[in-house]
Amino acid sequence: MIIFGSIAIICGLLLLGVSVYVAFGAVLMFLAYTGGHDVAGYLPSGEWKMNTIVLLAIPLFMIAGGIMERGRIAAPLIALAELFIGHIKGGLPAASVLASGVFGSISGSANATLTCIGGIMMPHLRKANYPDGLSAALIVNASPLGLLIPPSASHILYAWVAQQSVLKAFLSTVIPGIILITLLIIVNQVCLRKYNDVKVTERPKDFLPMFGRQSIKAFPAMLMPGIILGGIYGGIMTPTEAAGVAVIYAIPIAIYVYKGLTWKTLAETVQNSGVTIGIVMIMIFLVLIVSRFLIFEDIPNIAKDMVYSVSDNPIVILLMVNLVMILIGMLMDDISGLLLSTPLLLPIVQGVGMDPIHFAAVLGVNLGMANVTPPTAPLLYLGAQVTETPVNRLLWPTLLFIIFAWMPTLVLTTFVPSLSLWLPQLLLG
Amino acid sequence: MTSVTDKLPVAVGRPLNLILKVMRLIVTVSGFVMAGTFLFVVLVRNFGGNLFAFEEWLMAISFWGFFMGAVLASERRMHINADILSVIITNPHLAWWRQLVVQIIEFVVTMIISYWAYLMVRDEILSYPIWQTTAALKIPFLFWRTGIFLSFIFMSVFAAAHLYVHIVDRNAPASGRAEVTS
Numbered sequence A: 001m002i003i004f005g006s007i008a009i010i011c012g013l014l015l016l017g018v019s020v021y022v023a024f025g026a027v028l029m030f031l032a033y034t035g036g037h038d039v040a041g042y043l044p045s046g047e048w049k050m051n052t053i054v055l056l057a058i059p060l061f062m063i064a065g066g067i068m069e070r071g072r073i074a075a076p077l078i079a080l081a082e083l084f085i086g087h088i089k090g091g092l093p094a095a096s097v098l099a100s101g102v103f104g105s106i107s108g109s110a111n112a113t114l115t116c117i118g119g120i121m122m123p124h125l126r127k128a129n130y131p132d133g134l135s136a137a138l139i140v141n142a143s144p145l146g147l148l149i150p151p152s153a154s155h156i157l158y159a160w161v162a163q164q165s166v167l168k169a170f171l172s173t174v175i176p177g178i179i180l181i182t183l184l185i186i187v188n189q190v191c192l193r194k195y196n197d198v199k200v201t202e203r204p205k206d207f208l209p210m211f212g213r214q215s216i217k218a219f220p221a222m223l224m225p226g227i228i229l230g231g232i233y234g235g236i237m238t239p240t241e242a243a244g245v246a247v248i249y250a251i252p253i254a255i256y257v258y259k260g261l262t263w264k265t266l267a268e269t270v271q272n273s274g275v276t277i278g279i280v281m282i283m284i285f286l287v288l289i290v291s292r293f294l295i296f297e298d299i300p301n302i303a304k305d306m307v308y309s310v311s312d313n314p315i316v317i318l319l320m321v322n323l324v325m326i327l328i329g330m331l332m333d334d335i336s337g338l339l340l341s342t343p344l345l346l347p348i349v350q351g352v353g354m355d356p357i358h359f360a361a362v363l364g365v366n367l368g369m370a371n372v373t374p375p376t377a378p379l380l381y382l383g384a385q386v387t388e389t390p391v392n393r394l395l396w397p398t399l400l401f402i403i404f405a406w407m408p409t410l411v412l413t414t415f416v417p418s419l420s421l422w423l424p425q426l427l428l429g
Numbered sequence B: 001m002t003s004v005t006d007k008l009p010v011a012v013g014r015p016l017n018l019i020l021k022v023m024r025l026i027v028t029v030s031g032f033v034m035a036g037t038f039l040f041v042v043l044v045r046n047f048g049g050n051l052f053a054f055e056e057w058l059m060a061i062s063f064w065g066f067f068m069g070a071v072l073a074s075e076r077r078m079h080i081n082a083d084i085l086s087v088i089i090t091n092p093h094l095a096w097w098r099q100l101v102v103q104i105i106e107f108v109v110t111m112i113i114s115y116w117a118y119l120m121v122r123d124e125i126l127s128y129p130i131w132q133t134t135a136a137l138k139i140p141f142l143f144w145r146t147g148i149f150l151s152f153i154f155m156s157v158f159a160a161a162h163l164y165v166h167i168v169d170r171n172a173p174a175s176g177r178a179e180v181t182s
Helices: A002-016 A020-035 A039-050 A053-070 A074-085 A091-107 A110-127 A132-142 A153-162 A166-172 A174-194 A207-233 A239-257 A263-296 A299-310 A314-331 A334-351 A356-370 A378-387 A391-415 A418-428 B010-046 B054-075 B084-088 B092-126 B142-168
Strands: none
Touching: A002 A020, A002 A263, A002 A299, A002 A314, A002 B084, A002 B092, A020 A039, A020 A263, A020 B092, A039 A263, A039 B092, A039 B142, A053 A091, A053 A110, A053 A153, A053 A207, A053 A239, A053 A263, A053 B010, A053 B054, A074 A091, A074 A110, A074 A207, A091 A110, A091 A132, A091 A174, A091 A207, A110 A132, A110 A378, A132 A174, A132 A378, A132 A391, A153 A166, A153 A239, A153 A334, A153 A356, A166 A174, A166 A207, A166 A356, A166 A418, A174 A356, A174 A391, A174 A418, A207 A239, A239 A263, A239 B010, A263 A299, A263 A334, A263 B010, A263 B054, A299 A314, A299 A334, A314 A334, A314 A356, A314 A391, A334 A356, A356 A391, A356 A418, A378 A391, A391 A418, B010 B054, B010 B142, B054 B142, B084 B092, B092 B142
């Protein structure tokens, strides 16, 4: 009754277009009504759970992402990628994917990646006669790469909820991220076969000197993930401290090196990031309360029993878990999805012997895909605005990318554990 | 960017604008404080020092920042939602009614959460002098709980403001969402 009621409320309200935090508030009202809980204890329980320094990594990464977004740091990264593969057919879109991977890693924000890379690359792609819908969809589908290429704020959140190593969670999605990059490029190349009027630039004759110049320009931006990962891996900083240092590092880089910000616009940028932080944190707050009460009502075990009553075959169970995560992802944003999925699904997958770090990778790929899967596909709608392409022209190519790039990545990540466990075991033991 | 407060009667809109200014300041300052503190912590630790119980005051400030940010998001209608129906429904009349239902639900639910927040603050005040405080610096929980309470109150106010504007201005776009920015 509680499971189905909660699902019905969430689905109904989200499909109607109600904000995610309000939908969770409505679920809490339902839980209060059916469970007979004391509503006075609701909000303090969320505040207790949220009162942890680990969680500050998320807003800090968002501020760093906001500064990087406004700081014009995407341009040298794109120029570098273009230099390598811009001279072949499909090279320019492939450069967008690579730049999204690198920029996503630096900013940790899919929105920032989409805004920056999409804003710069789309006019280039149009000028070179690449088809609008396909190019825009490719940029949209590449923008969640930041969730897979470390450092990623959502992995910090997962590690906190699941009580796992942050570094291992970071490393678990590196190989799935590389697979996704490769598949996105391949699918795009295949789709481009029928377009014969694409203009291709010539490979520069002075390649090496240009490569040197572009590398120097891109170096300060590319140093950022190095500082974060090096700081955490070297034991100098915790993930939250690294996120704080990333913000402070990003400020002079954006103002003095790339000159995209001034001290005046910096305050505005931090304020805008603060609004985004507010959006995410209020959802985290309410989802934490909902998940606490779902655990209180023993819902994870009930869900586990329900899944096992269908089949005890690990393959079937993992397929069902993935299906549930896809459905969760289709309805809500990645952070809420992560907070809701982890306590509910982790006991189920551990029951079939899945390592929690392996699950971090599966969850990462699922949530990345969720960001571009309608109806709650914030990146799809944002992508339509950024690239000035109608949403309906993005839908078909996005479906192709989901079926032929995201889905195979998800299947491989789910059923080949070594793809996500090999690197953490190699580097961290 | 036009704010919802500009469409409200002056007597209501002007004080709300003033409150929004204060909230923007809190959000901006808390963002800088969060980042600066961690740099300072790393530096101090590397010089063998220790920023005693910094987590306690930092979390208190951060809570205010988070929740005031959520209010600003309500004012700008930036909270995340699945806006699929606004794409599917092309009939303006139907779209207007759908948006009305959404805004009524948002207002009612936010009001109820505000009531829960009121209960939280009330219980805290009534427990005086045995207030819950942080372990080291003895910061009363009431400090940030007041922030949470105020944020839900103002989110309700802005939900009501949007509802009012939606009803009064029937020519407004069906989905009055602002652009999602990061």
